[in-house]
Amino acid sequence: MSQHTSQYVFNSKEDYNVILDNMSREFEERWNHQTQSPYTNLENYITRAVLGNGSFGTVMLVREKSGKNYYAAKMMSKEDLVRLKQVAHVHNEKHVLNAARFPFLIYLVDSTKCFDYLYLILPLVNGGELFSYHRRVRKFNEKHARFYAAQVALALEYMHKMHLMYRDLKPENILLDQRGYIKITDFGFTKRVDGRTSTLCGTPEYLAPEIVQLRPYNKSVDWWAFGILVYEFVAGRSPFAIHNRDVILMYSKICICDYKMPSYFTSQLRSLVESLMQVDTSKRLGNSNDGSSDVKSHPWFQGVDWFGILNQEVTAPYQPTISGAEDLSNFENFEFKDRYKSRINRHPELFANF
């Protein structure tokens, strides 16, 4: 089992670009050193509860049999992955989780498989989803939004430096830890690419125009989604959400950037959102070679203590109440789904390198 510490200390006297370069080298080493998962099922763990259901499987709360550590186990059906043509994506996800190490990203603790399922063992982040908390309070004030947005910006900067496109940014994919800091999760659509790619994936309300129009796109789709995210934090809804679920109408609005800006947005927030949500990618904030610096130096982020955020020294505006590892009050109730057990190994050749 490859236990990895999640404790990082960033020296504010160091040039952050140098720090990122070092992280990039470490990432490269881990990326090139991938191991195959053993066929051990979840025999080293005791399943305690279901934390959530995703497109391709279920996330469960598990406890180590040999110790007292709790983890989140993401269980994915091989049959579903093949049927939905997501085999490459699941390999990508494991690769990324294994190689990425950043305070605001989830990472891989262990991975196993059986005849029917693949399992990713991840750290337990039991403060719940930022999505659930946001829906509960309806809107964040700008200071509150800035606290979360700064962490997301740093996480995107790290991923882009590692040549990773995240491609599925939304509150549903952001977890809160016990101190109220974020962890971005679900790297199913994350892809390592130096340049352009063209696969349509993401979440409808967050898709950039170039994705909708089936054009090749680059990492700036993440900055478009970041604009949507910040807007949603403060407005309480995403800019292109449509009541009658006419997805095509929503895509039409996305392609011409037709949305309404709330009057209570400060001029700096208005400017940030407008700069990020540009249909013309040559005008989109974040799309230069040093794009993340442009985002971080935007006036809306003025006064942010970036190293303080990185080192989690800034007090979070909200800290989830967690009584213990098995306290699931921050999660919705999910039912256990029956797991099928085959006597034959399904698609062994497709998942040999998982």
Next chain:
Amino acid sequence: MSSDSSRRIQVPEELKEVLLQFSISFLVEQPPDVIDYAVEYFTKLQSERPSVSHTDQSTDDQLSVNSQDADAEPPVMASSRRKSVFAEAYDPEADDDDDGATAVFPKTDEQRARLVESVKNVLLFRSLEKEQMNQVLDAMFERKVQPGDFIIRQGDDGDNFYVIESGVYKVYINDKHINTYNHTGLFGELALLYNMPRAATVQAETSGLLWAMDRQTFRRILLKSAFRKRKMYEELLNSVPMLKALQNYERMNLADALVSKSYDNGERIIKQGDAADGMYFIEEGTVSVRMDQDDAEVEISQLGKGQYFGELALVTHRPRAASVYATGGVVKLAFLDVKAFERLLGPCMDIMKRNIDDYESQLVKIFGSKNNITDTR
């Protein structure tokens, strides 16, 4: 109400459409109370009325965010988690079939014209270039149907988009009839983007003919041609000595920023003395470069496919040194706007400005003197 047919009230098309959309929404959501739902639905519909995007002159005439405030708009809160969507991966670079050929299904000129008319307002067809549109129309295949045939079924996987050529088709949601297509219409547009369970059932009431397009073919046509164009643009950018020092990522961003422009034979592209707003690459055709000499324009050179002009405009902003005209038929150019260039390269601009004198001196060596530099730099 009078029974006199001449005095019957005409039901406006707009009312039909609004009530149809409401009915669909009601049947999909199945709320407990129709009145409460109607109040909520129409209140939100009113607040979501499409508002005209204004053109903001300060941002290079780009459609900008709507200026109206959203305060009055009831928040559209996603109470349930929003699901991710995904299409099959396709890598145009790995597609060995270089000509990108797809099967061609013959159509009469009338059928083709009707298809063009039908799809002109479809989101995914709006941004197609002429060549792409022709390929897509060629690839649309015929599907003959008999009365009672199910074209699509609610809940099934969706792979095809359909345009009705002839026939009557009924639309059902949860087994309730909500609409009828009468020899015209289209459905299943979302299937061109990704696989989503069908939202409704469509059943043929009469025999008829449909034109269909599958997602894989559609995406292949679009991405293959986009890939070829990008490759060409990157090669064009690579041919400019001044841009040689750019990193790959920067060059790709510039390729994204190139805009296709067409000029008819004899049409002036740029005028001597005008402010320089960008540079041009020749995709197809030839251009004539002319300079004013003694009250007359004298041709000083001709440029053809793969060549470029106006590159110094990107850095020096000097007025155009010559005029350029399209010659010998339609000329296709790729235009790189100086503002986009500066935005994308930012910090590199200083380095390029420092290199510009060296670049100009190289040109002088080639042409003998500054006066002989025979393009519109």
